Amino acid sequence: MIGPLPRLHRLLVVAVALIVAIASGAWVAHFSPLPVAAAAGAMWGFLAGVVLAYVLVHDFHSHADAVRVRRH
Template identity: 60%
Template structure:
């Protein structure tokens, strides 16, 4: 986790991870012999980018939430 980031920085980080994952997946798959490999590689790269972005910006600390007590 990179810490509590402002919303704009989170979106920029997620978008960057998605674009890098998509481009790297397509680039790696481009060197295979299958004609559909670039599309499939880009899809898997995009999925990896989304997962990496989630891991980077997710807050893994569990904070206790206040509990409301209703007395009758």
Template identity: 45%
Template sequence: MIGPLPRLHRIGVLAAVLLVCAAIGAWLGSSPSIPFLVGTGLVGGAAVGAVAAYALLHQPHTHDSRPRHRHR
């Protein structure tokens, strides 16, 4: 988790992670030693990138156990 970021920076991190992971997937798909297609590697890399971006940018929600208002 990176921490609280402004919306523009979160979009930039998301785009960068997706781009890097998709490029790595396409590169692995074009490698002759691994029998994948470039498109399959691209989609798989983008999926891994989406999960990684979610893990990096997700803010855990803390639930306060105390009630906010006292009922009468």
């Protein structure tokens, strides 16, 4: 977890993680002898990028504070 980031920075982190994951998935699959491997690699890279982006920007330690209810 990087920390609490402003919305624009979180979006940039997500975008960069997705782009890098898709490109690396397609690049790795490019060396496969299958003709549709680059597209499949890009799809697997996209899925890995979504997971990576979630892990990078999600705050796993935050939880809602208990709300006290007062009855009169």
